[in-house]
Amino acid sequence: MTDLSLVASHPEVGTGLAARGSQRARLVEGMIQAVAEKGYANATVADAVRAARVSRGTFYAQFASKEExxxxxxxxxxxxxxxxxxxxxxxxxxxxxxxxxxxxxxxxxxxxxxxxxxxxxxxxxxxxxxxxxxxxxxxxxxxxxxxxxxxxxxxxxxxxxxxxxxxxxxxxxxxxxxxxxxxxxxxxxxxxxxxxxxxxxxxxxxxxxxxxxxxxxxxxxxxx
Structure with missing residues (x-):
């Protein structure tokens, strides 16, 4: 994931992204990317998943909803x-x-x-x-x-x-x-x-x- 947002500067997110093993870190960064691009109303779980390069099933294993x-x-x-x-x-x-x-x-x-x-x-x-x-x-x-x-x-x-x-x-x-x-x-x-x-x-x-x-x-x- 390139051109990261401010969220990636948080130690919990940045460490996860650097290790390339934290799907949760990739998803929160992917959500910010999706919302910034499309707005909250139009951004979807699919957009966040695409930005994070993980599966939809992975998203719902980590989060109950887009809101969360x-x-x-x-x-x-x-x-x-x-x-x-x-x-x-x-x-x-x-x-x-x-x-x-x-x-x-x-x-x-x-x-x-x-x-x-x-x-x-x-x-x-x-x-x-x-x-x-x-x-x-x-x-x-x-x-x-x-x-x-x-x-x-x-x-x-x-x-x-x-x-x-x-x-x-x-x-x-x-x-x-x-x-x-x-x-x-x-x-x-x-x-x-x-x-x-x-x-x-x-x-x-x-x-x-x-x-x-x-x-x-x-x-x-x-x-x-």
Whole structure:
């Protein structure tokens, strides 16, 4: 299997593909290839099997359905993206402040999507067409990215204790809003320009954090 997708970068998939013995690894990679080419609605088990170069019987020995295979492939891809963000942030210079680390994480996310058009289509568009379980997986992915913002903001609070950590729902809104802008850029055929959004998204995230500190929660207002 050549010209692999982001999913193949996951250790569990990559090891299986390298060994040429893991039919499951070949199938999750084949499913991403099929969905990227035809869209989730039109991609079939036969397409994934063809891309993986295994039999239909092999597919059903590994997965109960197209949905199950797709969801596993999607989770692997999200795990890789989150790991790349985390790795990029850890590689920043020790003297870097929280805003520089935040910017590094955002750029790593944008560069990953820009460099992985097949998984970008899966993550941004096709997952919405794959049913309720895929919708839940998409929500979980957004919360995973929200957790990365939380980590950056936690560092900010160490430097500026007057700030306030946004709520879980607010962080989800930030994560989802970022993806909506990315979706618009990709729909306009500008996937390769995603890294150009780094500075704008960093400014937005910083303003989001500072804005949270300026608003007194309802519970505190009621107690005053």
């Amino acid at each position: 295979c797709f969801l596993e492939a999607y989770k692997y891809g999200i795990d890789v993206m989150v790991d790349r963000i985390r790795t990029a942030i850890r590689a920043t210079a020790p003297e870097a402040n929280w805003q520089e680390r935040l910017r590094t994480g955002i750029r790593a996310y944008l560069e990953t999507l820009s460099g992985e058009p097949r998984f970008a289509r899966t993550h941004l568009f096709e997952v919405h067409l794959a049913g309720p379980r895929a919708g839940a997986a998409r929500d979980a992915a957004l919360r995973a990215f929200a957790d990365r913002y939380r980590s950056s903001f936690r560092a900010a609070l160490e430097e500026r204790p007057e700030l306030r950590m946004p709520s879980d729902d607010a962080l989800f809104i930030l994560s989802a809003g970022v993806d909506q802008l990315i979706c618009a850029r990709v729909r306009a055929g500008a996937l390769d320009t995603l890294p150009d959004l780094t500075d704008e998204l960093t400014l937005t995230a910083v303003a989001f954090l500072e804005g949270a500190a300026a608003i007194t929660p309802t519970t505190e207002r009621g107690a005053s």
